[in-house]
Amino acid sequence: MFRIGSIFIPVTDLEKASKWYEKMLGVKKIDSWEEGVGFYFPSGSTQLALIQVDIPQSSEFIVKNEEKNSYFNFIVDHIEEVYEYLNKNGVKTTEIKDFGGMKYFDFFDLDGNPFSVVDEPINSPFHSANIQKLQNTIF
Structure with missing residues (x-):
């Protein structure tokens, strides 16, 4: 069935952004093409692609009262370590x-694209272990 293949992020300087994403997110380059570059994460199957644009593009939407929400988030196991690393x-x-x-x-990339980082507790229905149980349930 369906699963997320790649997430596409607009960037204004492909070369600088590529180096930034490799350093900050630990992604590894798969290949590049004229307007973009693709990466994989050391774990998980979702890929990330940076796409060259002329002007910054919005990678978030308005929920209510001017509150903004990014289109996706990154899940981590040790949020304090990630937070410290990014800030350092x-x-x-x-x-x-x-x-x-x-x-x-x-957090925000070089173009100001916002991204959420989440650390779900084990008792959350959204924790990866609980999602895996749902995925393995036979109906």
Whole structure:
């Protein structure tokens, strides 16, 4: 059935952005083409592609009262370590917040694209172990 193949991110400087994403997110280059470059994560099957654009593009949407939401998030196991790493490397972040046991924060790439980082507690229905149980359920 369906699964997420790649996530596409608009960037204005493909070369600088590629180096930034490799360093900050630990992605590895698969291949490049005239207007883009594709990466894989050391774990998981979703790929990430950077696409060259002339002007910054929005990678978020408005929910209500001007509150913004990114289109996807990154799941991590040790959110404090990721937060510290990004901050030590000069990446703009928001503070870590708690939402019903889930911890999260946002960070921004060189073009100001926002991304959420999430650390789901094991008792959350959204934790990867609980999703895997749902995926393995036979109807």
